[in-house]
Amino acid sequence: xxxNRDDSLGPTPDSPGRRxxxxxxxxxxxxxxxxxxxxxxxxxxxxxxxxxDWVQAKVFDREKLAAEYPDEELTPEGGFRVNGYDTxxxxxxxxxxxLTVEGLVAKPGTYTxxxxxxxxxxxxxxxxxxVEGWSMVPKWGGTPTREFLRDIGADPNAKYAxxxxxDDYYTSYDMPSLLxxxxxxxxxxxxxxxxxxxxxxxxxxxxxxLGYKSAKWVSKIVVTNDKPGGYWEDQGYDWFAGL
Amino acid sequence: MKSxxxxxxxxxxxxxTHWINTVALAxxxxxxxxxxxxxxxxxxxxxxxxxxxxxxxxxxEWHFFAMWLFLFNGLLWFGYNLLTRHGRxxxxxxxxxxxxxxxxxxYYLRIRKAHPPVRKYxxxxxxxxxxxxxxxVGVIITGIAIYWPVQFGGLTRLFGNYDSARMWHFLFxxxxxxxxxxxxxxxxxxGWANFWSMITGWKRIRE
Numbered sequence: 466x467x468x469n470r471d472d473s474l475g476p477t478p479d480s481p482g483r484r485x486x487x488x489x490x491x492x493x494x495x496x497x498x499x500x501x502x503x504x505x506x507x508x509x510x511x512x513x514x515x516x517x518d519w520v521q522a523k524v525f526d527r528e529k530l531a532a533e534y535p536d537e538e539l540t541p542e543g544g545f546r547v548n549g550y551d552t553x554x555x556x557x558x559x560x561x562x563x564l565t566v567e568g569l570v571a572k573p574g575t576y577t578x579x580x581x582x583x584x585x586x587x588x589x590x591x592x593x594x595x596v597e598g599w600s601m602v603p604k605w606g607g608t609p610t611r612e613f614l615r616d617i618g619a620d621p622n623a624k625y626a627x628x629x630x631x632d633d634y635y636t637s638y639d640m641p642s643l644l645x646x647x648x649x650x651x652x653x654x655x656x657x658x659x660x661x662x663x664x665x666x667x668x669x670x671x672x673x674x675l676g677y678k679s680a681k682w683v684s685k686i687v688v689t690n691d692k693p694g695g696y697w698e699d700q701g702y703d704w705f706a707g708l
Numbered sequence: 709m710k711s712x713x714x715x716x717x718x719x720x721x722x723x724x725t726h727w728i729n730t731v732a733l734a735x736x737x738x739x740x741x742x743x744x745x746x747x748x749x750x751x752x753x754x755x756x757x758x759x760x761x762x763x764x765x766x767x768x769e770w771h772f773f774a775m776w777l778f779l780f781n782g783l784l785w786f787g788y789n790l791l792t793r794h795g796r797x798x799x800x801x802x803x804x805x806x807x808x809x810x811x812x813x814x815y816y817l818r819i820r821k822a823h824p825p826v827r828k829y830x831x832x833x834x835x836x837x838x839x840x841x842x843x844x845v846g847v848i849i850t851g852i853a854i855y856w857p858v859q860f861g862g863l864t865r866l867f868g869n870y871d872s873a874r875m876w877h878f879l880f881x882x883x884x885x886x887x888x889x890x891x892x893x894x895x896x897x898x899g900w901a902n903f904w905s906m907i908t909g910w911k912r913i914r915e
Binding site for chain 1: 743744746747748749763764765766768769770772773776856857858859861865870871874
C-alpha cells in the first residue's frame with residue numbers, strides 16, 4: 466500500500482458493512498460471543514497473529530539492512546505508485562507545517578521542516594513492499610529517524626512510538642524498527658521535494674516493514690510504553706508487519 | 709471361493725499427518741489465493757469462491773495460522789520417516805527404480821497389458837511420493853523468502869528477486885496441487901478399500 470487510506474486493501478467498496486463489523490469485533494468478544502464457532506475461529510486467528518508478531522520481533526535484526534539498489538534498477542518515476550483516491554490530497558498547510566513530538570522525550574515540542582532537514586540527508590534506493598504484494602524501488606531521501614530521535618532525547622528504552630497523520634491515518638512501531646538505520650523521516654523522492662500525494666512534506670519510509678507502516682503526511686510522533694494500534698492494524702492487519 | 713484378508717498399509721503417524729496435511733494444505737492454498745488476488749504476480753485472478761479469508765487481512769490471518777500446522781506436521785512426518793525408516797523400501801524412489809518408469813507409463817497407456825511387478829508402490833508412485841516433499845520444502849523456503857525479504861534477503865535473491873520469488877512460491881504450490889489432482893484420480897480408481905486403509909491403516913484384499 467502506498468496511500469494511507471487505500472481502500473483497495475479493504476473489502477470491495479460496495480460492502481462497507483464488513484469493516485464496520487470488524488471494528489466492533491472486540492466488543493462482541495467482550496459480550497461473550499466468542500463462544501460461537503465464528504468467534505472462536507476469530508479469536509484463535511488473532512492469538513496466532515499476536516504470536517506471529519512476537520516471532521517477527523524476535524527474528525528482526527536491528528543491524529540487518531534492506532537491499533539498496535543501483536540507480537539503473539530504480540522504478541521509473543512514472544511508476545512511483547499512488548494507490549488511492551479520496552484522501553490523496555489532504556488539506557495540509559505546507560508553509561506552516563510542523564512535526565509535533567510528545568511522550569517519552571527530553572525535548573518534546575514542534576519541529577519545522579527546516580529543523581528536520583538540518584541533519585545529514587540519507588538517500589537510498591530501497592524496495593517499498595505493499596501488503597497487497599506489489600513493490601517498487603523509489604529513490605528516497607530524508608533524515609534517519611534515529612538521528613532525530615536521539616537528538617531530541619527520546620527514551621532509548623521506550624518500547625513503542627505512534628504517528629498521526631494529516632489525513633487522520635495513524636500507525637505505530639516497535640522502537641527498534643523506528644531506530645533502524647534505514648528508517649527515514651522522508652522529505653524527498655527522486656531528488657525532489659516529496660509531492661503531496663506521496664505524503665508531503667514528511668512521511669515515514671521504513672524498508673524493514675510493509676508499506677502500511679510508511680505513513681504519509683506525518684504530523685505527530687508519540688513515544689510511549691503502551692502499545693498503540695493503527696488504522697489497518699485495528700482492522701485485522703498484523704501489527705509488526707516486518708519484512 | 710473368494711477369501712478376504714487384511715493387510716496393514718499405513719502406520720498411525722502416517723495417517724495422522726496425512727489428514728492434518730490435507731486440512732493445512734486446503735487452508736494454505738485457499739488463503740494463499742486470496743493474498744495472491746490482492747495483487748496478482750501473474751496475469752490472472754482466481755475466482756473469489758475458491759479463496760479463504762474474505763479480504764486480504766483475513767487471508768493473511770488464515771495463511772499465517774495454517775503455516776505452523778503445515779510446518780510442524782511436515783516435521784513430524786519427516787522425523788517419523790527418518791527414525792522408523794518407514795517407507796525406505798516401499799516408497800522412497802531410488803536410482804534403481806528408474807528402470808521401472810517406462811514399463812509403468814506403457815502400462816498406464818494400455819500399451820503394455822501386464823502390470824509390472826511391484827511390492828507396494830510402483831516406480832511412478834515412488835517418484836511422485838518422493839518428489840512431493842521436495843515441493844513442500846520449496847513452497848516453505850519461497851514462503852520465507854517473500855515473508856521476510858529483508859531478514860532473509862539471501863533466500864529472496866536465491867529465487868531472483870522479490871517478484872520472481874512470489875512466482876516460485878506460486879509454482880511450488882501449483883506443483884503440489886497437480887500432485888493432489890493425480891493423487892485424487894488414483895484414489896478414485898483404486899476404490900473404497902484403498903481409501904479406507906488411509907483411515908484405519910488396514911486394507912481388505914479379496915483373493
